[in-house]
Amino acid sequence: MEHITLLLAIVVVTALVFDFTNGFHDTANAMATTISTGALKPKTAVAMSAVLNLIGAFLSVEVAKTISGGIVNEDGLRTEVIFAALVGAILWNLLTWLVGLPSSSSHALFGGLIGAAVMSAGWSSINGGTVVTKVLLPAIAAPLVAGLAAMLATRLTYRINRNVTDEGQLKSTAKGYRAGQIASAGLVSLAHGTNDAQKTMGIITLALVTGGVLAPGSNPPLWVIVSAGVAIALGTYLGGWRIIRTMGSGLTDLKPPQGFAAQTSAATVILASSHLGFSLSTTQSCSGAVMGAGLGRKGGVVRWSTATRMFVAWGLTLPAAGLVGAGAEFLTKQGTWGIAVTAILLVGGSFAIWLASRRQPVDHTNVNDTAGGDDEPQGVVTTAIAAVQPPPVGGPASDLMTTIPAPAPATSPDDPARPPAKV
Numbered sequence: 001m002e003h004i005t006l007l008l009a010i011v012v013v014t015a016l017v018f019d020f021t022n023g024f025h026d027t028a029n030a031m032a033t034t035i036s037t038g039a040l041k042p043k044t045a046v047a048m049s050a051v052l053n054l055i056g057a058f059l060s061v062e063v064a065k066t067i068s069g070g071i072v073n074e075d076g077l078r079t080e081v082i083f084a085a086l087v088g089a090i091l092w093n094l095l096t097w098l099v100g101l102p103s104s105s106s107h108a109l110f111g112g113l114i115g116a117a118v119m120s121a122g123w124s125s126i127n128g129g130t131v132v133t134k135v136l137l138p139a140i141a142a143p144l145v146a147g148l149a150a151m152l153a154t155r156l157t158y159r160i161n162r163n164v165t166d167e168g169q170l171k172s173t174a175k176g177y178r179a180g181q182i183a184s185a186g187l188v189s190l191a192h193g194t195n196d197a198q199k200t201m202g203i204i205t206l207a208l209v210t211g212g213v214l215a216p217g218s219n220p221p222l223w224v225i226v227s228a229g230v231a232i233a234l235g236t237y238l239g240g241w242r243i244i245r246t247m248g249s250g251l252t253d254l255k256p257p258q259g260f261a262a263q264t265s266a267a268t269v270i271l272a273s274s275h276l277g278f279s280l281s282t283t284q285s286c287s288g289a290v291m292g293a294g295l296g297r298k299g300g301v302v303r304w305s306t307a308t309r310m311f312v313a314w315g316l317t318l319p320a321a322g323l324v325g326a327g328a329e330f331l332t333k334q335g336t337w338g339i340a341v342t343a344i345l346l347v348g349g350s351f352a353i354w355l356a357s358r359r360q361p362v363d364h365t366n367v368n369d370t371a372g373g374d375d376e377p378q379g380v381v382t383t384a385i386a387a388v389q390p391p392p393v394g395g396p397a398s399d400l401m402t403t404i405p406a407p408a409p410a411t412s413p414d415d416p417a418r419p420p421a422k423v
Contacts, residue, residue, distance in 0.1 A: 007079055007339070008211040012204055014086045014346075016231040019200035021093040022105040023053065023235020025243060026192060026283055031185055032247030033259035033290065035367060039181040042241075042364035048182075049189040050237035056193020057201075057229030071110060071135070072117045072206075073125050080332035080339065081116045082207040087346045088112030088325030094353045096313055100242040100362075103313040104281035108321040109199055110135055115322030116329040138273060139281060139314075143288025146269045150289040153261035154296025161257075177256035184263035191270035192282050193232065200228040241362040247287065251310075252294030252302045262286070262293035284314060 031045040040048070089105070089112040096103040110131075117125040161173060201220040204227075208214040214221070220228075254262070266289040270282050287310060294302045328345075331338040 005079075005211060007083070008207060008213070010343070011079055011083045011086070011207045014083060014090070015200050015204045015207065016227055018086050018090050018093070018105075018109065018203075019197065019228050019231035020235040020238075021090055021097070022196055022200070023050075023232040024238040024240040025093050025097050025105050025235075026102075026196060027236050027238075027240045027244060031189075032244045032286075033254050033262055034181050034185040035244060037178070037181065037254055037256045037259045039178040039256060039259070040185070042244075042367055045185070046237050046364075048186060049192075050233040052186050052189035053193035053197065053236045054229045054233040056190040056195075057197035057225060057232065059190075059194045071127060071130055072113060073121075073127065077117065077125065077206075077210045078120060079207055079210045081120045081329055082113075082203060082210060083339070084116035084119075084328035084332050084342065085109070085112035085325045086203070087328040087342055088115060088321040088323075090346065091324055091349050091353075092317060092321040094350055096317075097240055097242060098353050098357050100246045101310055101313040102243045102247055102283045102287050103310075103317050104139070104283045105196065106199055106281045106283075107135075107139065107314070107317040109203065111318035111321030112325035112328075113203070114318070115325035118322075119326040119329040120333070139284060142269055142273065142281065143284040143291075145288075146266050146285045147288035147292030147295075149265035149268070150258075150262045150292035151296035153265055154258050154293045157257045157261055158297065174256065177260050180260040181256055181263065184260055184267060187267040188263050188270070188282075188286065189236075191267045193229065195270055195273065195282055197228045197232045200231065201225055204228065241364060241367045242357075245362060245367050246306065246310075247290060251287070251290050251306055254290070254293060255297070258293035258297055261296065262289040265289045265292070281314075 027046055027049055031040070031049050034040050035042050035045050086109075089108040092103070092108040092111070093105055114126055114131070198220075201224050204224045205214065205218065205220045208221075208224075209216050209218065263286075266282075266286040269285045269289075291302050291307060328342045331342045331345075
């Protein structure tokens with residue numbers, strides 16, 4: 001600690017700011033479906049998620065090692081490069097939060113790091129094999145695997161309960177699914193802390209290596225683990241309500257059985273990847289699971305217009321954050337004045353985005369409200385999948401209705417609509 005310079009201290013603080021934005025940007029991963037179905041009240045949900053994110057940060061360092069010693073070559077890497085990378089990641093996180101899109105904080109960080117490193121030392125500074133095997137391939141596979149698992153789990157859930165018709169059994173089943181949602185949401189939060197908090201640990205460790213404080217290949221020090229865990233927990237408690245709204249009701253209308261299936265599937269994928277050191281996007285895993293659960297129920301509709309905007313944001317994240325990171329690195333290469341200008345642009349850009357968000361604030365009081373114009377007919381994919389899957393039973397499906405006050409398509413006789421309850 002005694003060898004940390006002013007620049008290195010600025011980089012560490014900036015990394016923790018990114019970790020904070022990661023927390024409120026990704027709260028929706030764990031709690032959107034739990035909040036939208038009424039299993040937990042909004043403030044209770046984000047408080048629970050914050051605590052479990054903090055605990056999860058202490059469970060593993062495999063992902064941190066992937067970032068600190070895998071994506072870029074540490075030899076000759078300057079501390080300014082890490083600062084520029086974080087500028088790109090933070091600004092992209094805030095911009096996608098403003099428009100309510102669940103983009104990947106992880107890919108924003110990777111994009112910023114790659115762009116800044118290339119601007120600093122050229123393409124030879126990037127370990128292409130690691131980027132492909134531990135970033136790009138998991139980015140494609142994770143949402144597909146989580147979505148397929150959630151769709152199959154949803155169909156299995158409705159099939160198991162197809163003969164439940166007694167009123168007492170229906171109420172008991174409803175309570176059981178809500179309890180299951182709470183447990184699975186906790187698992188996702190734990191997994192998120194295990195995977196995403198480590199990314200900040202890795203970036204701080206990489207900065208300490210470039211500053212000569214740590215030897216290459218070192219594990220994150222304890223103070224790095226603690227500070228990263230606290231930062232992401234605080235961000236989670238703040239609540240990324242805009243993205244929670246999109247994930248909870250913008251993609252599809254979920255019932256508690258679907259929410260339980262989606263969260264359990266996503267948590268399994270995230271925890272498995274953390275154990276293997278794959279730095280995948282928890283956002284993409286959870287979004288894929290939500291869409292899979294939406295497709296798994298007869299009559300369920302995925303709003304493909306929202307999904308398409310989300311897919312576009314996913315595709316733009318790496319290059320967009322990379323371009324901003326490269327531009328920031330171009331400035332920092334000019335010397336002290338360049339670093340100062342970069343810092344001013346970061347603070348000014350963040351403040352401008354915050355001011356824009358105040359025009360139409362979203363918080364725990366209106367997170368389950370949906371804007372007009374969200375009606376969307378069943379698309380080709382939804383229709384095709386619904387045509388080949390068995391219908392849900394009338395019993396539990398009719399009683400376990402979602403609490404999302406969102407517009408929905410005309411329901412079938414097998415799944416009669418009920419008035420939405422308020423959270």
